[in-house]
Amino acid sequence: MDAQASYLAELVQHGLLIPTGVDGLYGRSGVFEDVVDRFNTVITGVGGKDGAEVMRFPPAINRQHFEESEYLKSFPQLAGTVHSFMGNERDHMALLDTLEKKGDWTTGQKATQVVMTPAACYPIYPTMAKRGPLPKEGRLVDVYSYCFRHEPSLDPARMQLFRMREYVRLGTPDQVMEFRQLWLDRGQKLMASLKVPLKIDVANDPFFGRAGKMLAVNQRDQNLKFELLIPITSEEKPTACLSFNYHQDHFGHLFGIQQQDGSWAHTACVGFGLERIALALFRKHGLDVKQWPAAVREKLWP
Protein backbone atom coordinates (compact mmCIF):
# COMPACT_ATOMS: atom_id res chain seq x y z
CA MET A 1 0.00 0.00 0.00
CA ASP A 2 2.90 2.36 0.73
CA ALA A 3 4.31 1.80 -2.75
CA GLN A 4 0.89 2.56 -4.21
CA ALA A 5 0.35 5.74 -2.20
CA SER A 6 3.86 6.92 -2.98
CA TYR A 7 3.47 6.35 -6.74
CA LEU A 8 0.18 8.26 -6.55
CA ALA A 9 1.92 11.12 -4.75
CA GLU A 10 4.63 11.14 -7.41
CA LEU A 11 2.07 11.28 -10.24
CA VAL A 12 0.27 14.14 -8.52
CA GLN A 13 3.51 16.00 -7.86
CA HIS A 14 4.44 15.76 -11.54
CA GLY A 15 1.00 17.03 -12.47
CA LEU A 16 0.03 13.88 -14.38
CA LEU A 17 -2.91 13.19 -12.08
CA ILE A 18 -4.97 15.92 -10.45
CA PRO A 19 -6.43 15.07 -7.03
CA THR A 20 -10.12 15.78 -6.44
CA GLY A 21 -10.30 14.92 -2.75
CA VAL A 22 -11.85 11.50 -3.47
CA ASP A 23 -9.65 8.40 -3.57
CA GLY A 24 -9.76 6.90 -7.04
CA LEU A 25 -11.15 10.03 -8.73
CA TYR A 26 -8.55 12.11 -10.54
CA GLY A 27 -8.21 14.62 -13.29
CA ARG A 28 -5.63 13.83 -15.97
CA SER A 29 -3.09 16.26 -17.39
CA GLY A 30 -2.82 16.84 -21.12
CA VAL A 31 0.28 14.63 -21.18
CA PHE A 32 -1.41 11.75 -19.37
CA GLU A 33 -4.38 12.06 -21.71
CA ASP A 34 -2.13 12.09 -24.74
CA VAL A 35 -0.56 8.78 -23.67
CA VAL A 36 -4.03 7.29 -23.24
CA ASP A 37 -5.16 8.56 -26.66
CA ARG A 38 -1.99 7.42 -28.37
CA PHE A 39 -2.18 3.96 -26.88
CA ASN A 40 -5.82 3.75 -27.85
CA THR A 41 -4.78 4.53 -31.43
CA VAL A 42 -2.15 1.78 -31.23
CA ILE A 43 -4.90 -0.70 -30.27
CA THR A 44 -6.82 0.35 -33.39
CA GLY A 45 -3.64 -0.20 -35.36
CA VAL A 46 -3.64 -3.83 -34.23
CA GLY A 47 -7.36 -4.60 -34.31
CA GLY A 48 -8.69 -2.07 -36.78
CA LYS A 49 -8.46 -4.27 -39.86
CA ASP A 50 -10.68 -7.01 -38.46
CA GLY A 51 -13.80 -5.13 -39.50
CA ALA A 52 -15.27 -4.62 -36.04
CA GLU A 53 -18.35 -2.44 -35.77
CA VAL A 54 -17.41 0.69 -33.85
CA MET A 55 -19.86 1.65 -31.11
CA ARG A 56 -19.29 4.32 -28.51
CA PHE A 57 -21.58 4.44 -25.49
CA PRO A 58 -21.75 7.09 -22.78
CA PRO A 59 -20.58 6.09 -19.28
CA ALA A 60 -24.01 4.85 -18.15
CA ILE A 61 -26.38 2.12 -19.27
CA ASN A 62 -30.09 1.35 -19.12
CA ARG A 63 -30.94 0.22 -15.57
CA GLN A 64 -33.22 -2.51 -16.86
CA HIS A 65 -30.35 -4.01 -18.88
CA PHE A 66 -28.13 -3.68 -15.85
CA GLU A 67 -30.64 -5.62 -13.76
CA GLU A 68 -30.88 -8.31 -16.44
CA SER A 69 -27.10 -8.63 -16.59
CA GLU A 70 -26.91 -10.27 -13.13
CA TYR A 71 -24.11 -7.86 -12.22
CA LEU A 72 -25.88 -7.36 -8.89
CA LYS A 73 -25.51 -11.05 -8.12
CA SER A 74 -21.77 -10.99 -8.54
CA PHE A 75 -20.54 -7.45 -7.86
CA PRO A 76 -23.18 -5.44 -5.98
CA GLN A 77 -20.44 -3.58 -4.09
CA LEU A 78 -18.91 -2.16 -7.29
CA ALA A 79 -22.02 -0.92 -9.08
CA GLY A 80 -23.06 2.73 -9.19
CA THR A 81 -26.70 3.67 -9.67
CA VAL A 82 -27.51 7.23 -10.68
CA HIS A 83 -30.12 9.00 -8.57
CA SER A 84 -31.82 12.34 -8.95
CA PHE A 85 -34.10 14.80 -7.20
CA MET A 86 -37.69 14.27 -8.34
CA GLY A 87 -39.64 16.38 -5.87
CA ASN A 88 -41.58 19.63 -5.87
CA GLU A 89 -40.65 23.06 -4.55
CA ARG A 90 -41.42 22.12 -0.96
CA ASP A 91 -39.17 19.06 -1.25
CA HIS A 92 -36.54 21.31 -2.72
CA MET A 93 -36.67 23.65 0.27
CA ALA A 94 -36.34 20.64 2.58
CA LEU A 95 -33.36 19.37 0.62
CA LEU A 96 -31.58 22.72 0.87
CA ASP A 97 -32.42 22.92 4.55
CA THR A 98 -30.89 19.47 5.16
CA LEU A 99 -27.81 20.44 3.18
CA GLU A 100 -27.49 23.70 5.14
CA LYS A 101 -27.61 21.74 8.41
CA LYS A 102 -24.97 19.30 7.14
CA GLY A 103 -27.55 16.51 7.17
CA ASP A 104 -27.74 13.68 4.65
CA TRP A 105 -29.72 15.17 1.76
CA THR A 106 -28.94 12.19 -0.47
CA THR A 107 -31.53 9.89 1.09
CA GLY A 108 -34.26 11.77 -0.78
CA GLN A 109 -32.69 11.09 -4.17
CA LYS A 110 -34.59 8.61 -6.37
CA ALA A 111 -33.06 6.14 -8.77
CA THR A 112 -33.08 7.23 -12.41
CA GLN A 113 -33.24 4.79 -15.32
CA VAL A 114 -29.47 4.77 -15.68
CA VAL A 115 -26.62 2.97 -13.96
CA MET A 116 -22.90 3.67 -14.36
CA THR A 117 -21.30 1.44 -16.99
CA PRO A 118 -19.55 -1.42 -15.16
CA ALA A 119 -17.56 -2.60 -18.21
CA ALA A 120 -17.43 -1.14 -21.70
CA CYS A 121 -19.06 -4.17 -23.33
CA TYR A 122 -22.27 -4.19 -21.25
CA PRO A 123 -24.42 -2.01 -23.53
CA ILE A 124 -23.72 -4.10 -26.61
CA TYR A 125 -25.41 -7.34 -25.50
CA PRO A 126 -28.99 -6.01 -25.48
CA THR A 127 -28.13 -4.06 -28.66
CA MET A 128 -27.04 -7.24 -30.44
CA ALA A 129 -30.00 -9.23 -29.14
CA LYS A 130 -32.40 -6.76 -30.78
CA ARG A 131 -30.90 -7.47 -34.19
CA GLY A 132 -32.08 -11.06 -34.15
CA PRO A 133 -29.96 -14.19 -34.57
CA LEU A 134 -26.27 -13.68 -35.31
CA PRO A 135 -25.09 -14.08 -38.89
CA LYS A 136 -23.14 -17.28 -39.54
CA GLU A 137 -19.81 -15.49 -39.16
CA GLY A 138 -20.89 -14.03 -35.80
CA ARG A 139 -20.21 -10.42 -34.88
CA LEU A 140 -17.27 -8.32 -33.75
CA VAL A 141 -17.70 -5.03 -31.90
CA ASP A 142 -15.28 -2.29 -30.86
CA VAL A 143 -16.27 -0.34 -27.72
CA TYR A 144 -14.58 2.25 -25.51
CA SER A 145 -15.96 4.08 -22.52
CA TYR A 146 -15.45 5.32 -19.04
CA CYS A 147 -16.46 2.66 -16.50
CA PHE A 148 -17.29 3.01 -12.82
CA ARG A 149 -16.44 0.74 -9.92
CA HIS A 150 -17.05 1.78 -6.37
CA GLU A 151 -13.79 0.79 -4.77
CA PRO A 152 -12.09 3.89 -3.34
CA SER A 153 -8.37 3.17 -3.09
CA LEU A 154 -5.03 4.91 -2.82
CA ASP A 155 -3.72 2.64 -5.55
CA PRO A 156 -3.58 4.85 -8.66
CA ALA A 157 -4.20 1.67 -10.69
CA ARG A 158 -7.55 1.20 -8.96
CA MET A 159 -9.60 4.19 -9.98
CA GLN A 160 -13.32 4.53 -9.46
CA LEU A 161 -13.65 5.96 -12.97
CA PHE A 162 -11.37 4.65 -15.68
CA ARG A 163 -11.48 3.89 -19.40
CA MET A 164 -11.80 0.49 -20.95
CA ARG A 165 -11.35 -0.29 -24.65
CA GLU A 166 -12.71 -3.63 -25.73
CA TYR A 167 -13.15 -5.83 -28.73
CA VAL A 168 -16.07 -8.18 -28.23
CA ARG A 169 -16.72 -11.30 -30.26
CA LEU A 170 -20.12 -12.97 -30.47
CA GLY A 171 -20.60 -16.31 -32.17
CA THR A 172 -20.02 -20.03 -31.77
CA PRO A 173 -17.74 -21.36 -29.04
CA ASP A 174 -15.05 -21.98 -31.67
CA GLN A 175 -15.32 -18.48 -33.10
CA VAL A 176 -15.03 -16.75 -29.75
CA MET A 177 -12.25 -19.00 -28.44
CA GLU A 178 -10.25 -18.39 -31.62
CA PHE A 179 -10.77 -14.65 -31.12
CA ARG A 180 -9.58 -14.84 -27.53
CA GLN A 181 -6.46 -16.78 -28.48
CA LEU A 182 -5.72 -14.28 -31.24
CA TRP A 183 -5.83 -11.41 -28.74
CA LEU A 184 -3.84 -13.30 -26.12
CA ASP A 185 -1.07 -13.42 -28.72
CA ARG A 186 -1.60 -9.88 -30.01
CA GLY A 187 -1.81 -8.41 -26.53
CA GLN A 188 1.51 -9.90 -25.45
CA LYS A 189 3.23 -8.84 -28.66
CA LEU A 190 1.80 -5.33 -28.40
CA MET A 191 2.78 -4.78 -24.79
CA ALA A 192 6.21 -6.33 -25.33
CA SER A 193 6.77 -3.78 -28.12
CA LEU A 194 6.25 -1.07 -25.50
CA LYS A 195 9.09 -2.55 -23.46
CA VAL A 196 7.19 -3.34 -20.31
CA PRO A 197 7.72 -6.62 -18.42
CA LEU A 198 4.61 -8.78 -18.57
CA LYS A 199 3.19 -12.14 -17.83
CA ILE A 200 -0.08 -13.90 -18.58
CA ASP A 201 -1.98 -15.64 -15.81
CA VAL A 202 -5.36 -17.20 -15.20
CA ALA A 203 -7.55 -14.94 -13.08
CA ASN A 204 -10.94 -14.41 -11.49
CA ASP A 205 -13.30 -11.50 -11.05
CA PRO A 206 -13.86 -10.00 -7.55
CA PHE A 207 -17.13 -11.82 -6.83
CA PHE A 208 -18.95 -10.65 -3.70
CA GLY A 209 -19.26 -12.64 -0.47
CA ARG A 210 -18.80 -16.31 0.41
CA ALA A 211 -20.89 -17.57 -2.49
CA GLY A 212 -18.66 -15.47 -4.69
CA LYS A 213 -15.62 -17.47 -3.64
CA MET A 214 -17.11 -20.52 -5.37
CA LEU A 215 -17.76 -18.54 -8.53
CA ALA A 216 -14.17 -17.35 -8.49
CA VAL A 217 -12.85 -20.91 -8.12
CA ASN A 218 -15.06 -22.11 -10.96
CA GLN A 219 -13.94 -19.26 -13.19
CA ARG A 220 -10.29 -20.15 -12.61
CA ASP A 221 -10.83 -23.91 -12.95
CA GLN A 222 -12.45 -23.40 -16.31
CA ASN A 223 -9.79 -20.94 -17.55
CA LEU A 224 -12.50 -18.43 -18.37
CA LYS A 225 -10.38 -15.37 -17.58
CA PHE A 226 -6.77 -14.57 -18.37
CA GLU A 227 -5.01 -11.37 -17.52
CA LEU A 228 -1.90 -9.70 -18.88
CA LEU A 229 -0.10 -8.46 -15.79
CA ILE A 230 2.47 -5.69 -15.64
CA PRO A 231 4.27 -4.62 -12.47
CA ILE A 232 3.28 -1.07 -11.53
CA THR A 233 3.81 -0.69 -7.81
CA SER A 234 4.76 -4.27 -7.00
CA GLU A 235 6.81 -6.99 -8.69
CA GLU A 236 5.08 -9.71 -6.67
CA LYS A 237 1.59 -8.45 -7.34
CA PRO A 238 1.63 -7.05 -10.85
CA THR A 239 -1.43 -5.23 -12.16
CA ALA A 240 -3.94 -6.61 -14.66
CA CYS A 241 -3.74 -4.26 -17.66
CA LEU A 242 -5.46 -6.40 -20.26
CA SER A 243 -8.00 -9.14 -19.71
CA PHE A 244 -9.20 -11.89 -22.01
CA ASN A 245 -12.58 -13.21 -21.02
CA TYR A 246 -14.66 -16.09 -22.24
CA HIS A 247 -18.23 -15.63 -21.00
CA GLN A 248 -19.50 -18.91 -22.46
CA ASP A 249 -23.21 -18.29 -23.17
CA HIS A 250 -23.72 -16.16 -20.03
CA PHE A 251 -24.61 -12.93 -21.86
CA GLY A 252 -26.14 -14.71 -24.83
CA HIS A 253 -28.54 -16.45 -22.49
CA LEU A 254 -29.29 -13.44 -20.25
CA PHE A 255 -30.02 -11.07 -23.12
CA GLY A 256 -31.35 -13.59 -25.60
CA ILE A 257 -28.68 -13.42 -28.32
CA GLN A 258 -29.18 -16.40 -30.60
CA GLN A 259 -26.97 -18.20 -33.03
CA GLN A 260 -28.30 -19.35 -36.40
CA ASP A 261 -29.34 -22.72 -34.96
CA GLY A 262 -31.31 -21.09 -32.15
CA SER A 263 -28.78 -21.86 -29.42
CA TRP A 264 -27.44 -19.04 -27.27
CA ALA A 265 -24.50 -17.10 -28.61
CA HIS A 266 -21.16 -17.41 -26.88
CA THR A 267 -19.16 -14.28 -26.26
CA ALA A 268 -15.62 -13.28 -25.42
CA CYS A 269 -13.86 -9.98 -25.05
CA VAL A 270 -10.43 -8.50 -24.77
CA GLY A 271 -10.35 -5.46 -22.52
CA PHE A 272 -7.60 -2.85 -22.25
CA GLY A 273 -7.42 -0.81 -19.06
CA LEU A 274 -6.22 2.48 -20.50
CA GLU A 275 -5.29 4.21 -17.26
CA ARG A 276 -3.47 1.13 -16.00
CA ILE A 277 -1.48 0.83 -19.21
CA ALA A 278 -0.56 4.53 -19.03
CA LEU A 279 0.47 4.08 -15.38
CA ALA A 280 2.58 1.04 -16.30
CA LEU A 281 4.33 3.00 -19.05
CA PHE A 282 5.01 5.97 -16.75
CA ARG A 283 6.31 3.58 -14.10
CA LYS A 284 8.62 1.71 -16.42
CA HIS A 285 9.86 4.54 -18.61
CA GLY A 286 9.66 7.50 -16.26
CA LEU A 287 7.32 10.43 -15.75
CA ASP A 288 8.80 12.47 -18.60
CA VAL A 289 7.48 11.08 -21.88
CA LYS A 290 10.25 12.85 -23.79
CA GLN A 291 12.74 10.57 -22.06
CA TRP A 292 10.95 7.38 -23.00
CA PRO A 293 12.95 4.89 -25.11
CA ALA A 294 12.98 5.72 -28.81
CA ALA A 295 11.28 2.43 -29.73
CA VAL A 296 8.40 3.22 -27.39
CA ARG A 297 8.09 6.81 -28.57
CA GLU A 298 8.03 5.71 -32.20
CA LYS A 299 5.25 3.30 -31.42
CA LEU A 300 3.08 5.88 -29.63
CA TRP A 301 4.01 9.00 -31.58
CA PRO A 302 4.76 7.58 -35.03
Added chain:
Amino acid sequence: MDAQASYLAELVQHGLLIPTGVDGLYGRSGVFEDVVDRFNTVITGVGGKDGAEVMRFPPAINRQHFEESEYLKSFPQLAGTVHSFMGNERDHMALLDTLEKKGDWTTGQKATQVVMTPAACYPIYPTMAKRGPLPKEGRLVDVYSYCFRHEPSLDPARMQLFRMREYVRLGTPDQVMEFRQLWLDRGQKLMASLKVPLKIDVANDPFFGRAGKMLAVNQRDQNLKFELLIPITSEEKPTACLSFNYHQDHFGHLFGIQQQDGSWAHTACVGFGLERIALALFRKHGLDVKQWPAAVREKLWP
Protein backbone atom coordinates in the same frame (compact mmCIF):
# COMPACT_ATOMS: atom_id res chain seq x y z
CA MET B 1 -41.91 17.41 -30.43
CA ASP B 2 -42.89 15.47 -33.54
CA ALA B 3 -40.00 16.98 -35.47
CA GLN B 4 -37.66 15.97 -32.65
CA ALA B 5 -38.92 12.39 -32.42
CA SER B 6 -38.80 12.03 -36.17
CA TYR B 7 -35.20 13.30 -36.42
CA LEU B 8 -34.28 10.87 -33.63
CA ALA B 9 -35.92 8.02 -35.55
CA GLU B 10 -34.02 9.03 -38.68
CA LEU B 11 -30.70 9.07 -36.82
CA VAL B 12 -31.42 5.64 -35.37
CA GLN B 13 -32.51 4.26 -38.73
CA HIS B 14 -29.26 5.42 -40.30
CA GLY B 15 -27.32 3.82 -37.46
CA LEU B 16 -25.81 7.09 -36.24
CA LEU B 17 -27.43 6.78 -32.82
CA ILE B 18 -28.05 3.45 -31.10
CA PRO B 19 -31.12 3.30 -28.84
CA THR B 20 -30.68 1.87 -25.35
CA GLY B 21 -34.31 1.88 -24.26
CA VAL B 22 -33.86 5.06 -22.19
CA ASP B 23 -34.80 8.44 -23.67
CA GLY B 24 -31.71 10.61 -23.93
CA LEU B 25 -29.24 7.72 -23.59
CA TYR B 26 -27.77 6.54 -26.89
CA GLY B 27 -24.78 4.76 -28.29
CA ARG B 28 -22.96 6.51 -31.13
CA SER B 29 -21.79 4.92 -34.35
CA GLY B 30 -18.18 5.20 -35.47
CA VAL B 31 -19.23 7.85 -37.99
CA PHE B 32 -21.05 9.97 -35.39
CA GLU B 33 -18.07 9.66 -33.07
CA ASP B 34 -15.68 10.65 -35.83
CA VAL B 35 -17.64 13.87 -36.43
CA VAL B 36 -17.49 14.63 -32.69
CA ASP B 37 -13.74 13.94 -32.57
CA ARG B 38 -13.05 15.95 -35.70
CA PHE B 39 -15.02 18.92 -34.50
CA ASN B 40 -13.26 18.71 -31.16
CA THR B 41 -9.95 18.89 -33.03
CA VAL B 42 -11.23 21.95 -34.91
CA ILE B 43 -11.92 23.65 -31.57
CA THR B 44 -8.31 22.98 -30.57
CA GLY B 45 -7.26 24.48 -33.88
CA VAL B 46 -8.96 27.72 -32.89
CA GLY B 47 -8.13 27.84 -29.19
CA GLY B 48 -5.01 25.71 -28.93
CA LYS B 49 -2.50 28.53 -29.31
CA ASP B 50 -3.80 30.50 -26.33
CA GLY B 51 -1.73 28.38 -23.94
CA ALA B 52 -4.62 26.90 -21.95
CA GLU B 53 -3.77 24.23 -19.42
CA VAL B 54 -5.30 20.97 -20.61
CA MET B 55 -7.19 19.05 -17.92
CA ARG B 56 -9.37 16.02 -18.51
CA PHE B 57 -11.69 14.88 -15.74
CA PRO B 58 -13.81 11.73 -15.62
CA PRO B 59 -17.59 12.14 -15.83
CA ALA B 60 -18.07 12.52 -12.05
CA ILE B 61 -16.90 14.99 -9.43
CA ASN B 62 -16.31 15.06 -5.68
CA ARG B 63 -19.69 15.25 -3.92
CA GLN B 64 -18.39 17.78 -1.44
CA HIS B 65 -17.39 20.13 -4.25
CA PHE B 66 -20.75 19.55 -5.86
CA GLU B 67 -22.48 20.54 -2.62
CA GLU B 68 -20.32 23.66 -2.35
CA SER B 69 -21.13 24.65 -5.94
CA GLU B 70 -24.76 25.52 -5.09
CA TYR B 71 -25.89 23.48 -8.09
CA LEU B 72 -28.56 22.00 -5.84
CA LYS B 73 -30.00 25.45 -5.26
CA SER B 74 -30.48 26.11 -8.94
CA PHE B 75 -30.81 22.77 -10.74
CA PRO B 76 -31.65 19.98 -8.26
CA GLN B 77 -33.80 18.26 -10.90
CA LEU B 78 -30.85 17.83 -13.30
CA ALA B 79 -28.20 16.48 -10.95
CA GLY B 80 -27.23 12.82 -10.72
CA THR B 81 -25.76 11.41 -7.55
CA VAL B 82 -23.99 8.05 -7.72
CA HIS B 83 -25.10 5.46 -5.18
CA SER B 84 -23.77 2.03 -4.33
CA PHE B 85 -24.50 -1.09 -2.32
CA MET B 86 -22.65 -0.94 0.98
CA GLY B 87 -24.20 -3.83 2.91
CA ASN B 88 -23.19 -7.29 4.07
CA GLU B 89 -24.08 -10.70 2.71
CA ARG B 90 -27.48 -10.70 4.34
CA ASP B 91 -28.27 -7.31 2.80
CA HIS B 92 -27.11 -8.71 -0.49
CA MET B 93 -29.54 -11.62 -0.27
CA ALA B 94 -32.33 -9.17 0.53
CA LEU B 95 -31.38 -7.01 -2.47
CA LEU B 96 -31.46 -9.99 -4.82
CA ASP B 97 -34.76 -11.10 -3.35
CA THR B 98 -36.29 -7.66 -3.96
CA LEU B 99 -34.95 -7.65 -7.50
CA GLU B 100 -36.35 -11.14 -8.11
CA LYS B 101 -39.78 -9.98 -6.93
CA LYS B 102 -39.59 -6.91 -9.20
CA GLY B 103 -39.49 -4.67 -6.15
CA ASP B 104 -37.52 -1.44 -5.84
CA TRP B 105 -34.03 -2.59 -4.83
CA THR B 106 -32.59 0.87 -5.39
CA THR B 107 -33.87 2.32 -2.11
CA GLY B 108 -31.12 0.44 -0.26
CA GLN B 109 -28.36 2.09 -2.29
CA LYS B 110 -26.23 4.60 -0.40
CA ALA B 111 -24.70 7.77 -1.81
CA THR B 112 -21.04 7.48 -2.73
CA GLN B 113 -18.62 10.40 -2.65
CA VAL B 114 -19.18 11.15 -6.32
CA VAL B 115 -21.80 13.01 -8.35
CA MET B 116 -22.17 13.05 -12.11
CA THR B 117 -20.40 16.01 -13.70
CA PRO B 118 -23.05 18.68 -14.42
CA ALA B 119 -20.80 20.80 -16.66
CA ALA B 120 -17.25 20.15 -17.79
CA CYS B 121 -15.81 23.14 -15.91
CA TYR B 122 -17.05 22.18 -12.41
CA PRO B 123 -13.99 20.20 -11.28
CA ILE B 124 -11.57 22.98 -12.11
CA TYR B 125 -12.77 25.57 -9.58
CA PRO B 126 -11.72 23.67 -6.44
CA THR B 127 -8.57 22.62 -8.29
CA MET B 128 -7.67 26.24 -9.02
CA ALA B 129 -8.54 27.38 -5.51
CA LYS B 130 -5.99 24.95 -4.05
CA ARG B 131 -3.20 26.61 -6.02
CA GLY B 132 -3.59 29.86 -4.14
CA PRO B 133 -4.19 33.34 -5.59
CA LEU B 134 -4.28 33.61 -9.36
CA PRO B 135 -1.19 34.96 -11.12
CA LYS B 136 -1.57 38.51 -12.44
CA GLU B 137 -2.42 37.27 -15.92
CA GLY B 138 -5.12 34.97 -14.54
CA ARG B 139 -5.55 31.40 -15.78
CA LEU B 140 -6.95 29.64 -18.81
CA VAL B 141 -8.07 26.00 -18.72
CA ASP B 142 -9.18 23.56 -21.42
CA VAL B 143 -11.61 20.84 -20.25
CA TYR B 144 -13.68 18.18 -21.98
CA SER B 145 -15.91 15.55 -20.46
CA TYR B 146 -19.16 13.70 -20.52
CA CYS B 147 -21.80 15.55 -18.49
CA PHE B 148 -25.07 14.29 -17.04
CA ARG B 149 -28.42 16.01 -16.81
CA HIS B 150 -31.52 14.16 -15.74
CA GLU B 151 -33.98 15.34 -18.35
CA PRO B 152 -35.21 12.33 -20.34
CA SER B 153 -36.43 13.59 -23.70
CA LEU B 154 -37.20 12.42 -27.21
CA ASP B 155 -35.27 15.41 -28.52
CA PRO B 156 -31.96 13.97 -29.74
CA ALA B 157 -30.41 17.35 -28.88
CA ARG B 158 -31.36 16.88 -25.23
CA MET B 159 -29.39 13.87 -24.09
CA GLN B 160 -28.96 12.79 -20.50
CA LEU B 161 -25.29 12.10 -21.18
CA PHE B 162 -23.43 14.32 -23.63
CA ARG B 163 -20.01 15.82 -24.09
CA MET B 164 -18.99 19.38 -23.38
CA ARG B 165 -15.71 20.98 -24.37
CA GLU B 166 -14.91 24.19 -22.57
CA TYR B 167 -12.33 26.87 -22.28
CA VAL B 168 -12.50 28.54 -18.89
CA ARG B 169 -10.93 31.87 -18.02
CA LEU B 170 -10.21 32.94 -14.45
CA GLY B 171 -9.05 36.44 -13.62
CA THR B 172 -10.19 40.03 -13.31
CA PRO B 173 -13.58 41.11 -14.68
CA ASP B 174 -11.78 42.74 -17.64
CA GLN B 175 -9.77 39.61 -18.40
CA VAL B 176 -12.74 37.29 -18.37
CA MET B 177 -15.03 39.66 -20.32
CA GLU B 178 -12.36 40.08 -22.98
CA PHE B 179 -12.09 36.28 -23.17
CA ARG B 180 -15.83 35.90 -23.57
CA GLN B 181 -15.98 38.49 -26.34
CA LEU B 182 -13.09 36.79 -28.11
CA TRP B 183 -14.97 33.48 -28.12
CA LEU B 184 -18.26 35.08 -29.11
CA ASP B 185 -16.45 36.22 -32.24
CA ARG B 186 -14.48 33.01 -32.74
CA GLY B 187 -17.52 30.81 -32.15
CA GLN B 188 -19.59 32.57 -34.81
CA LYS B 189 -16.74 32.51 -37.30
CA LEU B 190 -16.06 28.84 -36.63
CA MET B 191 -19.66 27.72 -36.97
CA ALA B 192 -20.20 29.91 -40.04
CA SER B 193 -17.24 28.15 -41.66
CA LEU B 194 -19.17 24.89 -41.22
CA LYS B 195 -22.02 26.36 -43.23
CA VAL B 196 -24.73 26.14 -40.62
CA PRO B 197 -27.21 28.97 -40.05
CA LEU B 198 -26.72 30.56 -36.66
CA LYS B 199 -27.66 33.40 -34.42
CA ILE B 200 -26.47 34.71 -31.07
CA ASP B 201 -28.96 35.46 -28.34
CA VAL B 202 -29.02 36.27 -24.66
CA ALA B 203 -30.15 33.28 -22.63
CA ASN B 204 -30.78 31.86 -19.18
CA ASP B 205 -30.16 28.57 -17.44
CA PRO B 206 -33.11 26.28 -16.53
CA PHE B 207 -33.34 27.33 -12.87
CA PHE B 208 -35.71 25.23 -10.75
CA GLY B 209 -39.05 26.41 -9.39
CA ARG B 210 -40.63 29.81 -8.89
CA ALA B 211 -37.60 31.32 -7.19
CA GLY B 212 -35.65 30.13 -10.22
CA LYS B 213 -37.72 32.36 -12.49
CA MET B 214 -36.23 35.40 -10.76
CA LEU B 215 -32.72 34.05 -11.18
CA ALA B 216 -33.39 33.50 -14.88
CA VAL B 217 -34.67 37.06 -15.31
CA ASN B 218 -31.63 38.46 -13.49
CA GLN B 219 -29.26 36.37 -15.61
CA ARG B 220 -30.84 37.74 -18.80
CA ASP B 221 -31.02 41.33 -17.56
CA GLN B 222 -27.34 41.28 -16.78
CA ASN B 223 -26.37 39.61 -20.09
CA LEU B 224 -24.51 36.91 -18.20
CA LYS B 225 -25.25 34.16 -20.71
CA PHE B 226 -25.21 34.17 -24.50
CA GLU B 227 -25.90 31.22 -26.70
CA LEU B 228 -25.04 30.41 -30.27
CA LEU B 229 -28.21 28.88 -31.67
CA ILE B 230 -28.49 26.60 -34.69
CA PRO B 231 -31.76 25.21 -36.00
CA ILE B 232 -31.82 21.43 -35.63
CA THR B 233 -35.45 20.35 -35.48
CA SER B 234 -37.05 23.81 -35.47
CA GLU B 235 -36.36 27.12 -37.17
CA GLU B 236 -38.37 29.01 -34.55
CA LYS B 237 -36.69 27.36 -31.59
CA PRO B 238 -33.11 26.77 -32.64
CA THR B 239 -30.83 24.76 -30.34
CA ALA B 240 -28.08 26.20 -28.15
CA CYS B 241 -24.86 24.60 -29.44
CA LEU B 242 -22.31 26.92 -27.84
CA SER B 243 -22.72 29.01 -24.71
CA PHE B 244 -20.72 31.95 -23.45
CA ASN B 245 -21.09 32.44 -19.74
CA TYR B 246 -19.91 35.14 -17.38
CA HIS B 247 -20.17 33.82 -13.82
CA GLN B 248 -19.04 37.08 -12.19
CA ASP B 249 -17.38 36.01 -8.91
CA HIS B 250 -19.90 33.20 -8.26
CA PHE B 251 -17.40 30.32 -8.45
CA GLY B 252 -14.50 32.40 -7.19
CA HIS B 253 -16.46 33.18 -4.06
CA LEU B 254 -17.92 29.69 -3.54
CA PHE B 255 -14.60 27.88 -3.91
CA GLY B 256 -12.34 30.62 -2.59
CA ILE B 257 -10.35 31.47 -5.72
CA GLN B 258 -8.55 34.74 -5.06
CA GLN B 259 -7.06 37.37 -7.29
CA GLN B 260 -3.71 38.95 -6.44
CA ASP B 261 -5.41 41.71 -4.46
CA GLY B 262 -7.35 39.24 -2.33
CA SER B 263 -10.70 39.81 -4.07
CA TRP B 264 -12.59 36.86 -5.51
CA ALA B 265 -11.67 35.79 -9.01
CA HIS B 266 -14.16 36.29 -11.80
CA THR B 267 -14.69 33.47 -14.25
CA ALA B 268 -16.17 32.94 -17.69
CA CYS B 269 -16.37 29.97 -19.99
CA VAL B 270 -17.20 29.06 -23.54
CA GLY B 271 -18.85 25.67 -23.81
CA PHE B 272 -19.31 23.58 -26.95
CA GLY B 273 -22.07 20.96 -26.92
CA LEU B 274 -20.40 18.31 -29.05
CA GLU B 275 -23.44 16.11 -29.68
CA ARG B 276 -25.60 19.11 -30.52
CA ILE B 277 -23.04 20.41 -32.98
CA ALA B 278 -22.80 16.98 -34.62
CA LEU B 279 -26.61 16.81 -34.78
CA ALA B 280 -26.74 20.28 -36.34
CA LEU B 281 -24.18 19.26 -38.96
CA PHE B 282 -26.04 16.05 -39.80
CA ARG B 283 -29.27 18.01 -40.02
CA LYS B 284 -27.94 20.70 -42.28
CA HIS B 285 -25.64 18.64 -44.50
CA GLY B 286 -27.35 15.26 -44.47
CA LEU B 287 -26.79 11.93 -42.75
CA ASP B 288 -24.06 10.82 -45.15
CA VAL B 289 -20.85 12.64 -44.25
CA LYS B 290 -19.37 11.79 -47.66
CA GLN B 291 -22.00 14.05 -49.22
CA TRP B 292 -21.23 17.03 -47.01
CA PRO B 293 -20.10 20.20 -48.81
CA ALA B 294 -16.43 20.20 -49.75
CA ALA B 295 -15.72 23.27 -47.61
CA VAL B 296 -17.14 21.52 -44.55
CA ARG B 297 -15.32 18.28 -45.26
CA GLU B 298 -12.02 20.09 -45.69
CA LYS B 299 -12.51 21.77 -42.35
CA LEU B 300 -13.29 18.54 -40.48
CA TRP B 301 -11.12 16.10 -42.43
CA PRO B 302 -8.24 18.34 -43.53
